[in-house]
Amino acid sequence: MHKVLSNKLAIFTFVFPGLAFFLFMFVAPVILSFYYSMTDTIAPGLDVNMVGLSNYTELLFHDERFWLSLRNAILLGLGFVLIQHPICIFFAIMLDRIGGKSEKWFRTIFFIPCVISVVVISRMWLTLLDPTFGMFNKLLSVIGLDSLQHVWLGDPNTALGSLLTILIWSGFGWGLLFYYAGVKGIPEDIYEAARLDGAVGFKLHWKMTIPLLKPVIAVQMTLAIVTALKQMETVYLTTNGGPGDSTQFVAVYLYNQAFAASQYGYANAISILFILVCLLATFVSNKLVKGDSIEY
């Protein structure tokens, strides 16, 4: 048995393809990106001029947009953590309580937006929020709130909030599914015991379910932060960072720098810092929220 399971050739055959993919698709690009980040090249394949670390100093000390996009990511992350996830947790617990056939049906319906392409979602919401014929403004007028009608994605004050709404709508199903899985992992007899002790309703869940979900919450919080940082497609396809820079995000910024502004070298410097920020955020939020049992 031991001999078969420590067969060196087999281990190599099993691990090598995956590792090769990782090296080719993650490590090599990062190294190449680091190289380009020290040049002022305008597009891949064109003249390469070494400029040392000047792209980085420019980025860290003179580029307001970069910091603005990080700020937006933090705001969005807070939105996820404070609004989306509590909603998901609430629904996960209630879904488990509702039971029977309807439990299955509601779970299925809530997840449907998650299987729709980001391109469809973005274009759909662009039209939903359109100031002239958008459904959202129409709905407001139907319920008599004409005064609230608005150019939702076109106003710097509401653009980020509108984006958060779109992302909460489209990401709700995944969050719900993970918390629901967590709730399902709690044995029913624990609830019985708590009820015998007199805990009911809201108090029962606050004192029992939430603490027992702590490992799942810990992982999900980290994912929420990283998701906010990585935000790209929905933004790119709806506001493209605008109006002004009110919805600027790091990934959108670097993409436009590389392919629209012909600042390929500079954009690679953003990429490198972007990776560092993501890894740092993962590390920090892992440390902050880590329960004692979960490993990730």
Added chain:
Amino acid sequence: MRPSRKWMLWTFFLLVALVQLFPLLWLANFSIVEASGFFTDKILFWPDAPQWHNYVNAWVDGKFPRYLLNSVVVSAATIILTVVISVSMAYAFTRMQWKGRSVVYSIILLGIMIPIHATLLPNFAIFKELGLTNSYWGLILPYTAVSVPFATFILTGFMKSIPLAVEESAVVDGASIYRIVFRIILPLTMPAVVTVAVSTFLTCWNEFIMAYTFISKDALKTLPFSVMNFAGQYSSDYGSQFAVMVLTSIPAVIIYAIFNEKITKGVTAGAVKG
């Protein structure tokens, strides 16, 4: 739970479900409404003259069959590669004994955290150099690379729950390690494999930014692209645009409807066992 409270909860859930589905219902509704219908005050309605030809526009002018084929080819190849690679890696991580296995495992999981958008720029340069842009491989390779870390994570969690006795008897019978993994372990991990396959499918089917960056040849574009193309071509004809969006979404919704239970089971197993 008391019946009255159950009833309240039910109503509340129904309302929220309606909010979740409303944008999609609206999309489907207005895909058969003529352009002027967009300016009515009605929210959802059956048009006097349903514009079914919007779907003809989408199918023919939107070159839907072509993009559909591309999406199917890319998704299928990615799923097969991802499953084979992840199952073998997960096996090596859970069962086989070798030095550095936890280190390699952590490295692979880093792939979940590294943003693909940061690797887009250098990958674009590399793919251009290797002639991978404008080819199916230019999508299959990065999609596989993105899917493998998460798939390995789920499969590793699941394999830990399979008793070792399964292999012991196979070894006594003289089965080779490859036979054990692909003939004995793979069928037992099927629930997790289905989860991995479906989530990989959804990633490939819906992915936009890599396709947008690596593919410029019309004949190779995938479905999310058809939506973009069409939006440019039929910029004022929202009905036809909506028809393309509905057509693009239908296959994903069908796949989800079929495998819905399995996804939940797979995620539950992965999330609980970590």
